[in-house]
Amino acid sequence: MNKKDIIKTLETIAVYLEVEGANAFRVSAYRKAAGALERDERSMEELDDPAALSGIGKGTAGIINDLRETGTTELLEELRESIPEGLIPLLKLQGLGGKKIGRLYRELGVTNAAELKEACEAGRVEELSGFGKKSQEKILAAVEDMGKRPERLPVAGVMNAVHDLHARLQAADAVTRFELAGSFRRGRETVKDLDFIISTDKPEAVKELLLGLGNIHAVIGSGDTKISVELSYDDTIVPADFRLVEDGAFATTLHHFTGSKDHNVLMRQLAKERGEKISEYGVEDADGNVKQFDTEQAFFAHFDLPFVPPEQREGRDELEQSFDDLVALEDVKGDLHMHTTWSDGAQSIQEMAEACIAKGYSYMAITDHSKFLRVANGLNEERLARQHEEIRATDADIQIFTGTEMDILPDGTLDFEDAIIESVDMVIASIHSSFQQSEEEIMKRLEAACRNPYVTMIAHPTGRLIGKREGYKVDMQRLIELAAETATVLEVNANPSRLDLSAEHLRMLLDSDVRIAINTDAHHFDMLEDMESGVKTARRAGIPAERIINTWSADDLKAFLQTFCTQS
DNA sequence: GCCGTTTTCGGCCCGACTGTTTTCAGTCG
Structure with a gap:
């Protein structure tokens, strides 16, 4: 078993133990051990004695060694034998934990979701002591709802809710101050719910406001200090918790x-x-x-x-740690990847420039698609030349770099000849086709782009769409080596659906000297706001500002482009 | 199950809410 499998197995053991009704601290010991392994950066080969890690003792170390040598361990086999597999998913149901599931199993013989549903419908659940009519109703509703909703929502899917709730709380007189906490604030790629902390000296008024929101799908709880609801935004149900506190707390x-x-x-x-x-x-x-x-x-x-x-x-x-040099949103001086009406964007060059000026940027790059991407109205050589003339002629109080987002074709060639791109400031290369190719073929394409002397940057290097699409097969270690060798910049695409590179990949390049750009890839000027998501991703990885080329001054950036992205 | 140590076992983060109780257990974050 590799490290990931072992971590997953330890978590599985914890879940089984939970259902078995084991001591809660014993359960959490396995979760802690899984966490300790995950946080340690070494591979299983480099990790001699797991017990050396804090949180892993003799017992769990033995289990880990079993797993890596034989792929299983006695405890896991025993648990699998004694606990029906069908009980495990029931843990995810709202209001059901290990203890209650254990009792449903032992006292009612429930072994899976279908049987739990039956038991509820037959009224057998409410007869158990500690359960009641309401519990039975809630469990039935949860079982029927099962699998209809994803456990965690991609952050892009909750942005509407975030902006809407932000505006509503901002406008509320009874709210002294508020902030969105939870995994959203930590910049995670997916969230389970939105946690708003609200300071108020009129909690009743705020409670009334929240319970009066027009798009409430369900009220999960409403106490004096905690309101928990599910809100509908288009087709998405977004769970949200609101904590009401006095300002001192x-x-x-x-x-x-x-x-x-x-x-x-x-x-x-x-x-x-x-x-x-x-x-x-x-x-x-x-x-x-x-x-x-x-x-x-x-x-x-x-x-x-x-x-x-x-x-x-x-x-x-x-x-x-200290975090003095960590990149912050204020450090960003420009956005180097965006689209206009010349290809598939919604705004003109002039409009995008004004939006960037309004954001306080000192430079930007217009990087429309290249001719291969017909669906996006990609530019051919002639239109590219005309667009760049227009850019040079644009009278705006901001440095606008000419650019292109040039396709790396399936056969590993680039969409423009060198003679075309040698005079372009910002040449972004990216893959938009043949995602199913082997890792070898994908790497051949990425290598060709890195080795081209005029290519500045690789955009969204893995092509993933969070929660929707895996992305193509990239050997990230190899890509980092190539980028370092050829001084090719790697992008953090700030689109919340992409976040590509991810924080995990960014951590891999901390020890290299690969440079990064955080770009929004905006197709509309609202999307320029996504910069914050990209910065959060870089901050999660611990990337210092100096590594990020669009925190540099315009002069430094120009000097860099001249040194590394031209043949001379 | 792990840890620390008063080296053999007690504590392990802490509080809100719900539904069941009639003072609390279970769940959740």
């Missing part, structure tokens, strides 16, 4: 619900060592005095820590 509540869980555990352990206790409401010392903070900065400072950016709060080593 805002910073610690925000921190708590930003998570991650693992990060919170680290913080609480640290507090404990100092004789303090962290909760949503503040930091309590040994005498029971609770200290509150205006900001998260002040909260971290209390523990002698620098501000830990939300994107870094994953329970790794973030409490031992």
Whole structure:
């Protein structure tokens, strides 16, 4: 078994144990062990003794060694034998945990979703002590709903909800301040729900406002401090939690619900060592005095820590790091990949320029598609020349680089001859076709693009669409080597459906000297706002600003293009 | 199951909400 399989198996063991009704700490021990393995950067070959990792003891180390040598382990086999497989998916149902599922199994003989549904319909569930009519109804509704909805939503799918809720809370008088926490704030690619933290001294009014939202699909819970609803946005159901707090508790509540869980555990352990206790409401010392903070900065400072950016709060080593050089949205001086009406964009060059000026950028590049991409009205040599004339003639208070997003064709050739692109400032090469090719063929195409002296950058290097499409087969280690050797820039495509390269891939190139650009690939001027998603992705990976070419001054960028992207 | 250590076992993050109870267990984040 490889490392990923082992991690997955440890998590499976935890799930089985949970259903078996095992001690909760024993269950979490297996989850912790899986997390410890995942966070360690070594491969299984390099990892001699798993027990050397904190969180993995003798017992789990034995299991890990079993797994890597034989592909299975006694405990897993035993659990599989004693627990019907059909019970496992039931854990995902709202309101059902290991204990209740265990009782449904033992006392009613339920072994899968269909049988659970039957038991509910026959009224057998409500007869169990601890269950009741309401529980039975909720379980039945959850079972019937099962599989209809994805567990986590790609971040692109919740953007509408984010903007809408933001606007509504902004406009509410009863709201003192608010922020979106949770995995969205940490810049994850998918989210389970949206967690809003709201400071207010009129909680009833805010509660009324939230429960009165016109697009409520279901109310999951509504207490004094927590409102939990499902909202409809077009075809998507977006779960959202709202926490209402007094302003004094805002910073610690925000921190708590930003998570991650693992990060919170680290913080609480640290507090404990100092004789303090962290909760949503503040930091309590040994005498029971609770200290509150205006900001998260002040909260971290209390523990002698620098501000830990939300994107870094994953329970790794973030409490031992400093983040001074991490890229921030304000560092971005331009956007180097965008489209106009010349190909498949919605705005003119002039309009895009004005939008970029409004964003405070000092430069931008217009990079429409090339002729191979007929569906996108790609530019041929003649139209490219005319467009670049128009760009040079555009009178705008911003440096506009000429550019192209040039297709890398299925056979590994490029859509334009060298003679065409040698005079283009920003030559972006990308793959939009023959995704099903072998890794060898894909790498041949990417290598051809990297080795071309005029190609500046590879766009969306894997071609994935989060939650929709895997992307083509890229040997990322090899691509990084090629990019380093040929000074080819790799893109972080900031489109929330892409985030490509991903944070995971970006971490792989931290030790190389490959340069990065964060681009929106905007087809409409609203999409220029996606820059934030791209920056978050880079921040998750810990990329310093100096590695990112569109944080450089226009002069530095020009010098770079002249040195590395022309033949001379 | 892991960890730390008062080296043999107790604590493991903490609080809100719900539905069931009639003071609390289970679930969730």
